[in-house]
Amino acid sequence: MTNNTSPIQAVIFDWAGTIVDFGSFAPTSIFVEAFKQGFDFDVSLTEAREPMGISKWHHIQAVGRIPSVKARWAAQFGREMTTEDIDIIYAAFMPLQKAKVADHAAPILNAVEVVEELRAKGIKIGSCSGYPREVMDVLIPVAADYGYKPDYIVASDDLTHGARPAPYMALKNVIELGVTNVNHCVKVDDSKPGIEEGHNAGMWTVALLLSGNEAGLTFEQFQSADEETLNTAREQAREKLIASKPHYLIDTIADLPQVIAEIEQRIAAGERP
Structure with missing residues (x-):
């Protein structure tokens, strides 16, 4: 009533x-998996959590701009992360997220x-x-x-x-x-x-x-x-x-x-x- x-x-x-x-945990753990699947690149759960609250494409972009991540990315690939890289990670993120979100x-x-x-x-x-x-x-x-x-x-x-x-x-x-x-x-x-x-x-x-x-x-x-x-x-x-x-x-x-x-x-x- x-x-x-x-x-x-x-x-x-x-x-x-x-x-x-x-x-x-649903979004943060998937960000870690998406970076790994998209580029065999490791980010920590702490790094994945840092920009939480914004839209997921921009979240990936923000993780890539964290100084520790940015330095490791440059060391691994010899360049900065591009919008095309973000698109690839986001494309990996989406099916993973859809598969896991119901579990959380x-x-x-x-x-x-x-x-x-x-x-x-x-x-x-x-x-x-x-x-x-x-x-x-x-x-x-x-x-x-x-x-x-x-x-x-x-x-x-x-x-x-x-x-x-x-x-x-x-x-x-x-x-x-x-x-x-x-x-x-x-x-x-x-x-x-x-x-x-x-x-x-x-x-x-x-x-x-x-x-x-x-x-x-x-x-x-x-x-x-x-x-x-x-x-x-x-x-x-x-x-x-x-x-x-x-x-x-x-x-x-x-x-x-x-x-x-x-x-x-x-x-x-x-x-x-």
């Missing part, structure tokens, strides 16, 4: 590392329950992703089988200028969901470009520290970790995410309800993001 009591009109979620795929579609912690709590308050559920549409077309039905069905979904290549940190994917959600005030929306993400996207769209922003790319923990590692390990991972993620100035930093989506309650109070008091 919907009660429509919240001043928040929509919450727009990222996908990997936010709602599904604890630790955001399980919701994070209380994601489905939190989403349904928001929906019960009359809040619309938007979503956008750095994944292109052909990957999302594989992920969406599997996530739906797990119980996650957002009201609207934007993929990175749905729009001409969709790339984060530009606000267009978030604003496409605003348009399609019939939102009348972007200041009454919340963007939830585990990456710096995703939080900047929310700021650029005029929304409240919530960054996730432990379920996403920056901590890089598997769910099993998260469950078994002692407090010292979690604090180390938390600070590692905070150091990267704080540059995007999120309004709130929380561990996982399970902690979102208390933040939503605070944002509701701030909106009711006349505050803007």
